[in-house]
Amino acid sequence: MTKIMNSFLEKTPHIDFIKIRWYGFILALLVFAGSIFSLWTKGLDYGIDFKGGLLIEIQTPAPTQAADVRVKLDSLNLEDLTIQSIGQEGTSFLIYTTGTKQVVQTEMETYNQVKELLGEEVAFRRVEMVGPTIGQELIKKSIMATALAILAICIYIAVRFEWPFALTSMVGLTFVMTVIVGFCSVFGIDFNMTIVAAIMSLAGYSVNDTVVTFDRVRDNLKKYHRMPIDELLNKAINETLSRTLLTSLSTILMLVVLLFFGGETLFGFSLVFLVGIFIGTYASIFIAVQLLRLFDLRKIGSKDDEGPYAAAAVYEKEAKKLPLQPSSCGSCPKNR
C-alpha cells in the first residue's frame, strides 16, 4: 500500500499552472463576484451571538414534532419564533426567538413561561440570552479583528519575505475570507462565533499554505539564477503540490470525522473549514503565487545572496557537475 502511495507521490508533477492562469483567475473572479452578490442581496444568517435573542434547547421525553412544540408556545406570541428539530431521535429541539429589546428584558419571564407551558418532563439542555448591543459590538469587533489579522500576517510576510509576497498573499487572503463568508451566505449557515473562529483559523491555514509555496519560490530564486520567473513559479507550485495534497488530506480526514461525530456545535465549524481548505489551496496556487508574476522578483530577490540558501545553491551547482554517486557506496563512511 505504501508503495502505491509512493509511486503516486514520488514524481514531482509537471502541471503548467501558469499556462492555465486565466482560467484560474476567471473562476476565482466568478466565485468572488458570486460571494459578494449573495452577501449583498441575501446577507448572512446571523446566529444568536450576533443578532441577540433567546435560544433554548430542550429535550422531550418522547419523540414529537416541531409543530407540536410551536402550538404549545403559541400563546406567548413570541417574535420571530423558530423551532428546529435537531438530531435523529426527534426529541431535541432548538427554540429561538429574536432579540427585540422587549424580549430580552423579559427574557427571564419568557424562559419561565416556556418552561411552564412545556411541562415538567421536558429537560432544558441549554439556554442562551444575548442582548442586542452585544451582537452589534461583536460584528464590529469581528470585522476589525479580521482586518487586523490580515494586516499582521502581511506585515510578517513583508518582513520575512518581500513586499510583493505580502501584497499577493493579502489579495489571496481577502479572496479566501470573502468566498468563505459568501459560502455561509449562499447556504444559509448559522453565522455564530464558532464560525468566526473557523474562518479565522482558516485564514491561518490558507496563509500557511501560501507561505510554504512562497518559501519554495524564495528558495528557487536563490537556487536558479537564470530560470525564467514563469518556470520558477511553476516549479515551486509543483514541488510543493504533494505536500499541499498530503497536508490537506490529513486535515480533511480530521474535519470529516468532526463533521460526522463532533455533534451539532462543531458541524458548522467543520463544514466551513472543510470547504475553506479547498478555497485556501486554490487561492495559494491561482492567486497568491501567480500574482507574483506582476513583480520583478529577480530585482528584489537579488538583494541578499547571503541567505541560508546561498551555500546550498552553490553546493547544488557543484553537485550537478559531479556524476551521481551510486546509492550504496562501500567506501563512504556510514555516519558522517
Added chain:
Amino acid sequence: MFGYSKLKAWTVIVVSVFGLLFSLPNFLPESVYKQVPEGIRKVWHPVTLGLDLSGGSYLLLQVDTGALYKEQLTSLADSVRTALVDRKVRFSGLKVEGEGKEQYVSFKLLNSGDYSKVRETVLRLENGLQVSSSGAAVSVSYTPAALIQMTNAAVEQSIDIVRRRIDELGTKEPSIQQEGEDRIRVQLPGVQEPGEVKALLGKTAKMTFHLVDEETSVYDAQRGKIAPDSMLVPGDDMNEAFYVLKRASVVGGDQFQTANASFQNGTEAVVNFQFKQAGARKFSVATRDNIGKRLAIVLDGKVISAPSIQSHIPGGSGVITGNFTIDSAKELALMLRSGALPAPLSVVEEKVVGPGLGADSIEAGFLSCMIGVVLVFAFVFLVYGKMGTFANIALIFNGLLLLAILGLFNATLTLPGVAGIALTIGMAVDSNILVFERMREELKMGRTAPLNVINAGFENSFTAILDSQLTTLFAAFVLYWLGSGPVKGFGVTLGIGILTTMFTAIMVTKFLMLAWLKIRKPKEITL
C-alpha cells in the same frame, strides 16, 4: 550525542517527560486521582473544562455607567450649590443635564461677572473637574480621564460586591472577572438556574437613612415649593406615594456591619442590623436629637418604611420594617451585608448549559478526536512507512504536551477548543510532511547517507515551518483577543498547539530519527 547537541537532546527528553507527567491526570479515573494528596493536585490536575462542557451558567453584566455618572454629578451639584451659596454667588436653575458620558451640572449666573470666581471655587471642590461657560450659562463636568477613573473604580467595587453576594449563596468556584471597559463576566460552574443569582445582582441595594422633612407637605413639594436641602422621594408600593426627606443622610449604606432576617412579633418579617462603629455613633446622635420625628429608610431611591423614632438608640443596632416576606427580608439582609453596588447592573448576555448537553459534547468531542487521530496516524504511516512512525510518535507527544500546558496554565478547554486540538493534530502533520518531502527530494537527488538526508530534510524545511506556523499564530492571537468564552478557549488551544507542534515536529521527530540511526545504523532510508 549522535549528532544532536546535548542541550537539544536533554530539552527534548525533559519536555517530553513533562508532557507525559502533566497530561496524565486527564487520563486517570476519578477514583484514582482523588487519592492524590491535595497539595500535589493543586498543580497536577486535569484540564479545566469550560462551561459548555461541564455545564453551568455564564452571565455578562453591564455596569450602568450612565447612572453612575448621574449620581456622581447629582452629589457634585449639591456641593456646587453649597459652595456657591457660601461665596454669596447668585445663580439660578442649577441641575444635572445630558445623558451617558455627556452629563454635566448646569446653572445660570445672575451676574456673569462672577464667572472667574465661580470657576475658581468649583475647581477647588474636587480633582478632575472642568468648567466652561457661554454667556451667563455655566456647565461643570468631569474630565474624560476622571470618568474613566470613576468607571474603573466602580467596576472594581462592583466585582467585589458581586463576588460577596454570590459567595453568600454558596456557589462553588465562581469566576468573576472584568471584561472590557464596563462589563463583568460571571461564570458559575454547575449552576443550572441562575435566576436566584440574577435576582441578587439586579438590585444595587443602596440604603440610606434620612430624616423626614415634616415642615414641607408633599403637595407643596410637588409644585416646587421645597427647601434646597430637602428632596421628594417616591415610596415603595404599599407606602405613601411620596415623602419629603432631608437631603443629607443620617447614616450611609456602607456602615452596615451585619444584617439578618428575622420575625418581629412572631409574624412580621424584618431585617435586623448592626452598624459599624462610625455609623453607630452617627445613628446614636441622630436618634437622640430627633425623638418623635420620622426616620425614612431609603432603598435604591425608594422609601421602604418611615418609622417614628421612639427613643434614643445608642448601640447602633436596629430593625428595618417594610413589606417583607421572609424571603425578601433574607435577600435584603444579604445585600446589605455584602454592600451596595456603586451602579445598577444589567444582564446583557446569559448562557446556561445543562449537564446533559455538556456530557454529550465531551463524548462527541472525545470520540471524534480518537477516530480522527487514528485515521491521521494510519494516513501518515501509509504515506511514509517506517519514518512515518516517528512522526506519529511525535504527534502523540504533541497532543500530550498540549494537554499538559493547558492544564498547567489553568486554561479552559471548551468545545471549540476540542476542535482546536483535533485540528492541531490534523495540521501538525503538515510540519512533518514538509520535512519528509524535503528528505524525499534529497533521496531523489541521489543522496542516501541517512544522516545527511535527515539533516538536510530538517534544515531545508525549517524556514517554511517557522513562517507558516507563525502566521497561524497571528490568527490565534486575534481569536484570543476577539473572543469570549468558547472562542477564546479555541484561540488559546490553537496558539499553544502551534508552539507544541513546532517543538514536536522539529525537535522530537529529529531526536527519534537520530536515535534510531544511532541504534540501528541503517545503510539507507526509504521514504
